[in-house]
Amino acid sequence: MSYLAPQEFVTKMIDAGEAKVFMSTRDTFIRAYMAGAILALAAAFAVTITVQTGQPLVGAILFPVGFCLLYLLGFDLLTGVFTLVPLAVIDKRPGVTVGGMLRNWTIVFFGNFAGALTVAVMMAIIFTFGFTEAPNAVGQRIGSIGEGRTVGYAAHGAAGMLTLFIRGVLCNWMVSTGVVAAMMSTSVSGKVIAMWMPIMVFFYMGFEHSIVNMYLFPSGLMLGGHFSFWDYMLWNEIPTVIGNLVGGITFVGLTLYSTHVRTAPKRKPA
Known part of the structure; x- marks a missing residue:
């Protein structure tokens, strides 16, 4: 069978x-x-699809293609190691x-940042014809995302933080x-289908993912x-990293570990 029981996949x-x-x-880097x-x-x-179709749901449905590819290739995101490594x-x-x-x-953080920044520079060149003209519609949208999700939060003070x-927690x-x-x-096929569903949820709901933001915000500045x-850094990346850490280890890692590995004693028959 291609399905593994919870006790097996938690191990x-x-x-x-x-x-x-x-x-x-x-190798880690x-x-x-x-x-x-x-x-x-x-x-x-995903942003290009959203801008060109005017349908954010379409962008969210197709965004998980990147997540599925990188995990099938054996690469690592900070959000993933936040959940897996503490269990060991x-x-x-x-x-x-x-x-x-x-x-x-630490290594995964800087590796993720370097990779995302490389693509941010490349895409900024494409959106501006080598920085020789104003950004196209997609580039303008990325700039507005960065603005809304930094100073937009700051405008609400503690409530914004x-x-x-919480968006970081829910994301991871x-x-x-x-x-x-x-x-x-x-x-x-089983791996792709299983990965696709929760990633689509996070992206459409606008939750905060520290690695996606490593692309969107430097790109927005350019x-x-x-x-x-x-x-x-203050109104997005650092709080998002902390939220991602809490969300991954609390709601995924520890819950699965506690109920499938360190299970409580079974109740005795009446």
Whole structure:
């Protein structure tokens, strides 16, 4: 059968987290770089579809193509390692330490950022004919996204920061569900179908994904968005990363681990 029972795929989650801790720095960075680049291309693709069709749902339906490709190729997103690697620490796998986990997260963060920034520069060149003219319609839309989701949050003060954080939590609840869903099946079609559903939900609902934002906001700055780099970091990237961490480990990693690995004692018959 191509479907794995929860006890089986949760064990695979822990195994995957352990493997990522011991992966070489070179391989960790390359895989993170490619993941950031592919997801950035998918984000550009989805925004282009939305602008050209006027239908955000169509962009959301097609955006998961990038997520599916990068995971089938064995690349890593920060949102995924936020969920998987802590389980290897909690399960007390030999040699897996908090320091090793933080090392993995740091390398993946910078790898994702480098990949997303590379695509941001390339797409900005396309949208402006090498920065020789004003951005086209898609470029203008990306600039407005960056502005609305930085200074737009800042205009609401603490309430805006709370909203941003909760959107980050909900995002990685869905994204990490997609990461785990890929482990439920041993067939390519099964993995793709399982990944597609939660990723479509997060994108259409406008939740905040730290790696997608690594593309949208630097790109928005290049394309004339009225916000600063520090607006982006303070009013988007940093709170989003924290929200993604909380959402992935709390609502996906720990819940699955606690009920399928460290189960409570069964009730005795009356």
